[in-house]
Amino acid sequence: MEIYQHYRKNEHPFIDQALSWIDRVEKNYQTKMTDFLDPREQEIVETLARTSMEDLKVCKFGGSKHAERQRVIIAPMYEDVTEDAFQLTLLQGSYHDKFVSLGHRDVMGAFLSLGIKRQKLGDVMAEDGLIQMIMAEEVAPYVLTNLTAIKKAKISLEEQPLSSVVEKEMNWDESNQVVSSLRLDTVIKAIYNLSRKDAADMITKGLVKVNYKVTDDRKLILEAGDMLSVRGKGRSKLIGINGRTKKDNISITTARLK
Template sequence: MDIYQHFREEERPFIDQVLSWREDVELKYQRKLSDFLDPREQLILKTILGNTPDLIYGVFGGKEDTERKRAIIAPEYEVIEEGDYHLTLLEASYPTKFVTLEHRDVLGAFMSLGIKREKLGDLIVQDGKIQIVAASEISDYIKMNLTGVKKSNVQFEEKPMSHLLENSNEWSRKETTVSSLRLDVLLKEIYGMSRKKAGMHIEAKHVKVNFRVVENPAFLLEEGDLLSLRGKGRSRLEEVQGKTKKEKFKVTTAKLN
């Protein structure tokens, strides 16, 4: 089976990476621990490894419902436990009376330290607390070097993973029909704008699909794709249910409130 035909051209490098991990584990009988994977990458990994004999795999990001997770691929005789993923929960507080922090402010502070996004799991900013699930190998670096976000001083401390806050995100779902699965068509439908304006946002690099900027309005979306539009929040194409008699696609979309 040609695995590439099931995925997009731009996903080939990651597919090759997973194939290389699989081969290494098969040849060396040594487990592989990945960096954090986004949901689309997790799907690709599960598709490739799903029917592989002599291997087991798992993904974990602190809780079952976390979005970003590390993966382990191991020989079938091994047992994968939560501690094997080497995750550390870091928490800091900030005064909500004097400063307003958003997800992008905190993520930007991490990036300014030269920390790669792949080393960070889910990030929660709410009720005066910042929590980040990080790869354990960089947790000490974060604690020593990340001491401020915007105008607020912060001090990160390690917490038990059981203290990880529930993500308060709520999604509004909608069933509708669309003429095609083009990116500009779905943006128009989800965010209530003209198709022309949707195209302008795409060409201005305001739109991401699965955490990557997409500049082509004709980009075809697939079930499960996660979208984000700068200043308008996140959404996703949850389900493609087939076509109507008029050849329109019946879809379920969701938008983050």
């Protein structure tokens, strides 16, 4: 199928899944709600839905205005999709941040230790003694009962309305760089001001994600729009590829999350 030519090979299984969702909606005229998808997966679903022979709409909601991970509903155009249809629950808890430091990875690790799959968890916030987790409502009662501690901190979770979500808008710092190629290790080196060896080592150790998926392929050729993250050094994205310089290098525009 020609559509696969526009995506990397590691995205093909998700494309197959998304096409099956769309096909079911087309044939049965019934809505399909997904688990939480990352922004790249959301983009793929939206793109594939536009190729449908039927009039379909794709609605997204993750519990807040700036939610990154969101559930997606694929529906016939005439269906009325409300926020309640996404079946989300916000759980909130507090901890003594003077005695223990908790981060996103700590909260997510505690959630996964309950045996619940990652796709049931949306955005997570942990800072200044406050924890918030948006999740699929079907797993919330189990989490409330069983998640009582994270690291050494005792946690008492309570359900809160989605209107209580602490909104955090992402701020990106854009810059231009010149690189010799669009290889992952070369771009990582430029964005994070690393040596080529350090960039390659971080990739091969599984510390780098491209479009929210870990990759160990340092020779991976990046494309405009790719999202990157390096553990311990933050997130970035390749905004644009601006062409060749006189010395046959490549001018790119990137951004790092502040």
